[in-house]
Amino acid sequence: MIQNDILKVLYSKEELAQRTTELGKELTEDYRNKKPLLVGILKGAIFFTTDLAKAMDINVEIDFMDVSSYGNSTISSGEVKIIKDLSASAADRDIIIVEDIIDSGRTLEYLVSLFKRRGANTVKLVTLLDKPEGRVVDIKADYVGFLVPNEFVVGYGIDFAERYRNLPYVAVLKPEMYQ
Numbered sequence: 001m002i003q004n005d006i007l008k009v010l011y012s013k014e015e016l017a018q019r020t021t022e023l024g025k026e027l028t029e030d031y032r033n034k035k036p037l038l039v040g041i042l043k044g045a046i047f048f049t050t051d052l053a054k055a056m057d058i059n060v061e062i063d064f065m066d067v068s069s070y071g072n073s074t075i076s077s078g079e080v081k082i083i084k085d086l087s088a089s090a091a092d093r094d095i096i097i098v099e100d101i102i103d104s105g106r107t108l109e110y111l112v113s114l115f116k117r118r119g120a121n122t123v124k125l126v127t128l129l130d131k132p133e134g135r136v137v138d139i140k141a142d143y144v145g146f147l148v149p150n151e152f153v154v155g156y157g158i159d160f161a162e163r164y165r166n167l168p169y170v171a172v173l174k175p176e177m178y179q
């Protein structure tokens with residue numbers, strides 16, 4: 001049972017759903033009369049992107065991008081590689097990047113500048129989780145679900161070596177699971 005690998009639950013299924021509903025309402029207000037392009041970053045933001053889209057009461061277009069940062073599994077090096085690009089064009093669009101977690105900020109810094117280069121009208125960032133202590137570049141999300149301490153988290157789309165993504169909550173694993 002994967003539940004046995006969990007040290008503590010940081011955000012329950014209910015807390016995630018409630019905060020996502022609140023963010024969806026904010027985005028609905030801020031993007032009224034627009035048709036933003038929600039860009040979910042694979043794979044960590046899969047569940048958050050789809051739940052957030054359902055919480056928005058306006059027309060949105062949904063797309064996904066898969067990027068990987070070079071480096072080991074827990075530390076991002078700053079170089080970003082596009083594994084899967086957008087299907088839609090970013091030109092003249094109001095882009096909302098949907099991320100699972102911002103740590104160093106390098107992935108998002110790269111993506112924001114990429115969409116600006118591609119001629120996006122506006123680019124905003126939504127992240128489910130924000131780890132401000134990990135930041136090495138000056139980037140701030142416009143919408144944040146929860147602030148998290150500098151701990152390695154899993155669940156609700158976020159993996160460790162492709163495991164634990166399907167946990168319905170955000171949690172910290174027992175230390176022995178990381179070995």
Ligand code: 5GP
Nearest residue numbers: 076101102103104105106107151152153159
């Ligand atoms: P950044 O470029 O901001 O350092 O990296 C963000 C990415 O690093 C996230 O999208 C995520 O893939 C990964 N990451 C950062 N912190 C964690 C964490 O606590 N757990 C997991 N599983 N991935 C993390």
